[in-house]
Amino acid sequence: MASENANSAGQVKLTIGYSTEENRLFITVHSCRALAACSKDSADPYVSFILLPDKKATTKRRTATKKRELNPEFNERFDFEFSLEEAVQKKLDVSVKHSVSFMSRERELIGKMQLDLDQIDLKASVTKWYDIVAESS
Known part of the structure; x- marks a missing residue:
């Protein structure tokens, strides 16, 4: 299982922005591409993320x-109700996971990435592809 970048596990496309009218941070998970397979050439992926440093479930979300x-x-x-000042202090921790069937030995995590929200022009709402990396075993 060799690839160009041994730890590359694919990419995830996100839009991250802030609506000043609504005082909300919003994150749209568009799609993933070139994900690493977890089971017989495929995977049953979903994207989950949490806004750190909040460890509480309040900022944890997942897609179908x-x-x-x-x-x-x-x-x-x-959507998350934060002031812009609060939003830029957050770190977005994204994981792309494989929905493993009960009793399965397949690995669950496909790849992950982290992003400091103060690195983004939130008011402009940025859409781009982000590389996710597999945890090195």
Whole structure:
């Protein structure tokens, strides 16, 4: 299982922005591409994320699971009621996971990435592809 970048596990496309009218941070999970397979050439992926440093479930979200798809389309939007000052202090921790069946030995995590929200022009709302990396075993 050699690839160009041993730790590359694919990419996730996100829109991250801030609506000053609504005082909300919003994150749209559009899709993933070129995901690493977890089971017989495929995966049942979903995207989950949390806004750190909050460890509470209040900022944890996940998309629906897409069956047998290495290039899944999600197009799901998640809103968080934060002031812009609060939003830029957050770190977005994204994991793309494989929905493992009960009793399965397949690995669950496909890949992950982290992003400091103060690195983004939130008011402009940025849509781009982000590389996710597999945990090095």
